[in-house]
Amino acid sequence: MRVKNFLFQSFAQFFFPIFLVLFFIASVIVFIRIAEVTFIVKIGFFELFSLYFYTLPIMMFFVIPLSFFVACVLCLSRLSFDYELPVLFALGMNPKEIVNIFLPIAFLATFSLSILSLVLIPLSDLFYKRFLEERKNDININLQAGEFGQKLGNWLVYIEKNRQDENVYENIVLLSLEKERGLIFAKEAKIMNYLGVMEAILSNGQVYRLEKASEMIERIEFQKLILRNSVGYISDLNLGVVEYWRQAFYPNDKQKRVLRNLAMYILISLFPLMSLFYFPLLGIKNPRYQKNWTILQIMVVVAIFYGLVYLVANTFPLLGIAVIPVAWFILGYWGYRKWISRYY
Template sequence: MKLNHYLHSQLAITFFPIFLGLYFITSIVFLVRIASLTSVITMDFIELFTLYSYVIPQIIFYTMPISFFISLVITLAKLSSEYELTVITSFGLNPVKILKIFLPITFILSALLIVISVGLIPKTKFLTNQFLTIKKKEANFNIKASEFGQKFGDWLIYISDKNDKVYQDLKLFKTENKKDQFIVSKTAVLDNDKGNLSFRLIDGKAFIFDDEEFNQIDYESMYINDSIADGKMENFENSYLFWKNKIETRTDLDDLTFFVLTSLFPLISIFLIITFGYFNPRYEKNRAVFYSLIAVVSYYVLIKIIGDRILLHAIYIIPIIWISGTYFLYSKTIQKEY
């Protein structure tokens, strides 16, 4: 039990600096992308923070597997360079038993990554697209005071003054079915309900007339609805139905494959961790980080080459290939020595 605690504490000491460093760098990349949107739409600090919160699952997903894998390798390599693994092995703990100590936390991590990637990321991407669509629709609607020829959907619109989303002395006019419609309002408030814009007119009159009749309506409150943009947002109920629909329509299957295989990377690379982490500092140099980076790049290249071609079949084929190959490497190196 004390050994387990010691090994886990050594992993934590290595993991958190690496993870937080990668998280910070990746966050900057996403923040730059978010900031670039301000050239198209206007956002306050709260809206910027909301948009950033939607990309946190993606940042964790992209940084966590690599951070954990490299941290485990560095932890074992550090123990090897300080002869601690040699002492631990002399007490009867061979590499497989060391492997079993880290296996539960590795399994939990991979399961958590699957939940984040398959469960949370589709939802947060939908929320991001919904947020941007709403803001773009609102940005497209830019009525200026005391200017003629402006439109709100089918309505010609004129205002004398505005303060944020509150408009003063609003006038609307349109012709429909050979009838002219003219509306005046002392005050109007622009509402944005998930991209559907509407005017709430307060205290005014509406006139409907043609060649034969003239009608006048006095009102205290009236709504004029219109959707400025034509874009339609895809509905999102839950992640299960989302991926079920993708599988049935055979769209974005490469994303599903990438999410699952990336989540499984720490778990199916467990033999590589032992292979790279174990070495005799008297006869060998510490090349753990170099080998780890090669392994990470090789795995992602494998996903790209095979995963994009065989799609869902890659979810079981690539792990089998990877585990078989890494175990073969382990058996030819560390297993013989220890």
């Protein structure tokens, strides 16, 4: 019991600092992503944190397995080079006991990741999309004067001046690169929501469009022009968790993406449990004869695993779900038997 508590304390000393650092980095990336949303719709301070809250499951999902793996290996490596593990082995302990000690927390990590990936991530993703659609329905468009690259529906927009009136702009330019290519100049534009359809009411301007037949540019002057764009509707906004994952097993426009995510989520969720023998394989060292290459070894193993996950998730996801966990576990056990258990 004392040895178990000793190992858990050593593990915690690595896990929580690593987790906090990776979580902070992931949070910065998420806030950058959310900042991109503010270029399209206006959101307040509390709405900003609502979007951040919706991304918490996906952040936790990618941070926990990496933190867990690194902490387990570094924990054993430090104990080895501090001559504490060699002392325990000299007193009769063997590496198999270390594996048994880490087994419950590896199972707990895998169970937590399974809940995050198969339940919470689909729900948070749907809530995130629903939130953005509701904001678009409110037509809280956030167009800034003098900035390029802003979008209004399928149109790229540039405005010269914002009026104090809400959603009213002066000297606006709209460019469409879709099938109906065109360029519109207008002295004034008012954007409003009418029965769920976005309307841009343009006044006193010109339309330039390319005629495909004659390849000539047509110029049309107008006093009033109304552009209507139905607010995008996402068909799966009201899906439950079961219905969300069922999309991976019948033909539909999202089948490939959902099937890829399913394979990726399952494999990464199993990573702590099926890497159980990699902890002693990479962490247990002989401090007298071996150099401390642990961090480099961790980087190589993690890169190989995530590379395999990405490969099988995009090529043969269902087969990969069955093959990768077994192959990865057997490879780790073989290395453990060859380099660890026969010597300690």
